Amino acid sequence: MSLRIDDRFKAILGATDRETLLTEVLRFTRHLGFTTVNATAVHDQPLDDVQFAWVSNTPSAYAQLADDVLYAKGDPVAQHCRHRGVPIVWDQSTYATAGHGARWEAQAQFGYCTGIALALHMPRGQHFFIGVDRDQRLPSDGEELSRLTADLQLFAAHAQEAALRILLPQVIELACPELTVRELECLRWTMEGKSAWEVGRILSISEQTAVRHLNNATKKLDCVNKHHAIVKAMRFGLIS
Amino acid sequence: MDSKLEKRFTSVLGVRSRADLFNECFRFAQDLGFSRVTASVIVDVGPGETRWACVDNMPEAFEPIGGNKEICRIDPVAQHCKASSRPIIWDQSTYVLAGLADKWEQQAPYGYEAGIAQAFHMPRRNHFLFGVHRVGALPTELKESCRLVADLSLFAAQVQEVALAVLLPDINDAAHECMLTRRELECLHWTMEGKTAW
Numbered sequence: 043m044s045l046r047i048d049d050r051f052k053a054i055l056g057a058t059d060r061e062t063l064l065t066e067v068l069r070f071t072r073h074l075g076f077t078t079v080n081a082t083a084v085h086d087q088p089l090d091d092v093q094f095a096w097v098s099n100t101p102s103a104y105a106q107l108a109d110d111v112l113y114a115k116g117d118p119v120a121q122h123c124r125h126r127g128v129p130i131v132w133d134q135s136t137y138a139t140a141g142h143g144a145r146w147e148a149q150a151q152f153g154y155c156t157g158i159a160l161a162l163h164m165p166r167g168q169h170f171f172i173g174v175d176r177d178q179r180l181p182s183d184g185e186e187l188s189r190l191t192a193d194l195q196l197f198a199a200h201a202q203e204a205a206l207r208i209l210l211p212q213v214i215e216l217a218c219p220e221l222t223v224r225e226l227e228c229l230r231w232t233m234e235g236k237s238a239w240e241v242g243r244i245l246s247i248s249e250q251t252a253v254r255h256l257n258n259a260t261k262k263l264d265c266v267n268k269h270h271a272i273v274k275a276m277r278f279g280l281i282s
Numbered sequence: 283m284d285s286k287l288e289k290r291f292t293s294v295l296g297v298r299s300r301a302d303l304f305n306e307c308f309r310f311a312q313d314l315g316f317s318r319v320t321a322s323v324i325v326d327v328g329p330g331e332t333r334w335a336c337v338d339n340m341p342e343a344f345e346p347i348g349g350n351k352e353i354c355r356i357d358p359v360a361q362h363c364k365a366s367s368r369p370i371i372w373d374q375s376t377y378v379l380a381g382l383a384d385k386w387e388q389q390a391p392y393g394y395e396a397g398i399a400q401a402f403h404m405p406r407r408n409h410f411l412f413g414v415h416r417v418g419a420l421p422t423e424l425k426e427s428c429r430l431v432a433d434l435s436l437f438a439a440q441v442q443e444v445a446l447a448v449l450l451p452d453i454n455d456a457a458h459e460c461m462l463t464r465r466e467l468e469c470l471h472w473t474m475e476g477k478t479a480w
Contacts, residue, residue, distance in 0.1 A: 046424055047371055047431055127402070128295070128440050131286040160439070162367070165403055180286070188288040189429075192436035196428070199368050199400070199435060279407065 051200035063201075063208050064097040067172075070197050074190055076174035077153055080108075081201060083209040084169035087277060095209035104152035118142055119159050123171055129160035129191050133180055153177040158194050162202050166279045168213065170202035218278045225259040228252055230281050233272045287436075294440050303441075303448045304337035307412075310437050314430060316414035318393045321441055323449045326407040335449035344392035358382060363401035363411055369431050371398045373420055396420045398434050402442045410445055412438035 048055060054066040063081070071079040082096035100108050107113055114120045118140035122130040130136070133156040137146035146155075158180075159173030174194065181187050206213070221229075224245070231241040242252040256268045263278075265271040275281045290313060294306040303321065311319035322336035340348045347353055354360045358380035362370045370376075373396035377386035386395075398420075399413035414434060421427045447454045 047369065047428060050424065050428060127404070127443055129287075129436070162402075163404055164367070165405060165407065167405070184286065184288045187286055188291055188436070189432075191287055192291075192429075192432035195435045195439055196369070196432040202367065 048200075051197070054197075054201050054204050057204045057208060060097055060208055063204055064099070066204075067097060067201065068099060070201075071174045074174060074193060076157065076176045078175045080171070080173050081205055082171040083202075083205045084171065085167055085210050085213045086169060087167045093210060093213070097205075097209070101152050104149065104154070107148070108154075116142065117145070119157070119173065123159055123161035123173075127161065127163055129158055129195060131158050131180060131187060131191060132156065150177075156180045158191050160191075160195060160198055162198055164202070166213075166277070168206055168210075170198065170205055172198050172201065218280070219262040219264075221259055221262060221275070221280060222255075225255045225262070226275070226281060228255040229259050229268070229272055229275050232256060232268050233281060291433075291437050291440055294437070295444060297444055297448060300337055300448060303445065304339070307337060307441065308339060311414040314414060314433060316397065316416040318397075318415040320411070320413045320415075321445060322411045323445045324409040324411065325446075325450060325453050326409075327453075333450055333453060337449070341392050344389070344394075347388055348392070348394075353385070356382065357385065359397070359399055359413070363399055363413075367401060367403055369398060369400035369435055371420060371427055371431055372396065390417075393417050398431055400431075400435055400438050402438065404442070408446060410438070410442040412441055 054063070054070075057063045057066055067079050067081050071077070078099055078101070080096055080098035080100060082094055085093040094111060096109075098105075098108075118136055119130055119132050134143075134146050134150070137143055154175045155177045156179060157173055157175035159171065161169055161171045163169050172194065181190070224247075227245055228241050231244055232238075236244065238252045238256065239249045241256075242249040245252065247255075256271070259275070260266075260268055260271040263271045263274045265274055272281070290310060294303070294310070297303045297306055304319075307319045307321045311317070318339055320336060320338040320340070322334065322338075325333045327333055358376050359370055359372050362368075374383075374386050374390075377383055389395075394415045395417050396419060397413055397415035399411065401412075402410040404410065412434070421430065
């Protein structure tokens with residue numbers, strides 16, 4: 043049964059390049075009754091620069107403004123998506139309420155009058171954003187609007203895998219070394235501030251064995267010391 | 283809160299208690315034509331160590347099987363959800379294909395004949411799993427089954443916003459408590475990269 047749902051999203055699930063990704067995202071957007079779309083993969087690790095990569099059909103006259111990350115920081119729709127995991131259905135009133143009426147006026151000339159957007163926030167600093175927009179009003183019927191939003195939510199669940207894979211391949215390809223349960227346990231207790239001797243006592247192993255596990259973990263993670271190893275293990279999502 | 287969507291999707295955003303969370307989830311499941319519902323939050327707190335909490339209406343007699351983690355480990359629906367954020371729509375054939383027809387026979391009498399489930403895998407090792415189950419076949423029309431799955435997906439996205447705060451409030455609070463300044467984080471970061479204070 044699950045295969046049948048996947049059938050509907052076969053093309054996007056199997057996409058391997060930006061062109062196919064954009065084609066499929068556009069196909070869905072038009073099917074939903076919208077004109078423009080932006081699908082963005084984000085990688086955001088503490089203290090590293092945030093990486094953004096996207097496919098869109100933003101009109102070139104508006105792209106300079108729309109693709110400016112700093113400009114996007116003041117956008118109420120982008121702000122919603124940054125912090126929340128629920129979709130936002132927006133129109134002029136969303137911008138007016140947020141005190142950004144002028145901003146809406148600026149984008150409306152390019153056809154960005156109403157839209158639906160959402161973000162999926164995932165492990166290891168990965169996020170996926172998708173927003174569809176048009177120059178017409180949104181349906182006034184709540185049922186119809188909910189149907190459109192639900193369709194976007196379902197599409198996003200399928201599109202995010204391909205988007206991250208295609209748009210940020212370097213993030214996905216970061217090889218995550220395999221650590222044993224013991225090595226992870228030693229790292230975790232060290233992270234809690236325990237010395238190798240204390241880790242040994244907690245895990246009922248000798249101090250020497252605890253040190254060996256920590257050294258192995260440090261080597262596997264290509265780090266210089268155990269604290270460095272903890273940072274890297276956290277980045278890989280191996281410990282938290 | 284977005285009032286433009288139907289209330290049947292968004293009212294769950296206002297819940298503050300387990301009982302209300304269950305009521306909202308159960309009402310949604312029933313509206314969708316399902317009699318059983320499960321909403322779980324799972325937090326990996328350490329290697330091999332997880333915190334887990336849920337609301338459901340699992341019959342008591344089924345709990346020894348349904349709540350058994352060893353059995354869950356081989357369940358094809360649970361396995362799909364563990365590995366993927368895509369929803370799964372399942373029935374007897376899902377279990378037959380996985381070579382687990384017996385398992386389906388065991389669960390079917392308790393109202394778990396077919397269903398839809400989706401997991402959300404989120405930052406800070408938080409996971410959310412939402413599933414609805416029922417007796418009787420699922421729609422055979424692709425359009426109709428996509429409708430059900432899309433509705434479930436939208437509702438689950440709303441539930442995941444509140445589920446952790448309601449079901450595991452201590453973990454939710456801890457995540458919001460520990461805030462350091464950017465400078466403090468930077469210093470710790472460089473120290474952790476093996477640098478001395480100098």
